[in-house]
Amino acid sequence: MHREHLADLTALIAVADEGSFTRAAAKLGSSQSALSHTIRRLEARLGVRLLSRTTRAVSPTEAGERLLATLRPAMDEITMGLATVSEMRDKPAGTVRLTVSEHAANSVVWPVLRKFLPLYPDINVELNIDPGFVDIVAERFDAGVRLGESIARDMIAVRIGPRARLVPVASPEYVARHGMPETPHDLAAHQCINLRFRSRGNIYAWEFEKDGRELTVRVDGQLTFDSMAMILRAALDGAGIAMMMDTYARDHIEAGRLVPLLDDWCQPFSGYHLYYPSRRQPSAAFRLLVDALRYRGD
Secondary structure, three states, X not given: OOHHHHHHHHHHHHHHHHOOHHHHHHHHOOOHHHHHHXXXXXXXXHOOOOEEEOOOOEEEOHHHHHHHHHHHHHHHHHHHHHHHHHOOOOOOOXXXXXXXXXXXXXHHHHHHHHHHHHHXXXXXXXXXXXXXXXXXXXXXXXXXXXXXXXXXXXXXXXXXXXXXXXXXXXXXXXXXXXXXXXXXXHHHHOOEEEEEOOXXXXXXXEEXXXXXXXXXXXXXXXXXXXXXXXXXXXXXXXXXXXXXEHHHHHHHHXXXXXXXXXXXXXXXXXXXXXXXXXXXXXXXXXXXHHHHHOOOOO
């Protein structure tokens, strides 16, 4: 195989993964026109159309899907081989891609990265900020960071943060107007601010526990966001009750800008974990980052 043929196949995978010539070109550091020419050249050489193009999206044809099913495992093998060779260098190198929630990125991951990266100048870290679960295998992430109790059993999970709590909060003004709920069932009579996960599209159902009794409540209200920053802002402005990590709301609670609700229904649980597939062979750069993130508290 000629070297340019391998580059053409890499371009095909990028366009198929991104579903867009524009995003794929940005990912590859190329121009959209050059990438489009590369794909047309590949299709002409093979004599078959590999991508279906519309004004809104790009998707593989049946022939393209068949080719990609063969290419992706082969490219993964090549990537793994290159990573293995790179480990023979004096200094660990490579890019580690993580998908994390905004709160986890700020409270757990970034404080570690700030100290870790200067020690390993040849290691690059890419963070994808998303509050919901992401298929890290399909999206080609090295790992994800989420709350430990939500991680699938076929994943290796490494605890990277302390125990945590989710608590409903509201502004003093909202409480003065509408009163405090006594039980989670009382939330049905309140304006609650919902969180919609970007990746899956579903709305988070609020979870409570008291005296060993677990309760899941689907709340209602005028506002739904896919951003915790906007949920916090709306709660501070008195728009309703919001559910969030206690550490996310702590400063505002201590300053009196937010009031915690249903405290006896909010039990501590396993905090943030980094998770990755058990069948994946991690690189030296990845192993170093995992060790740096590993929580060593109680």
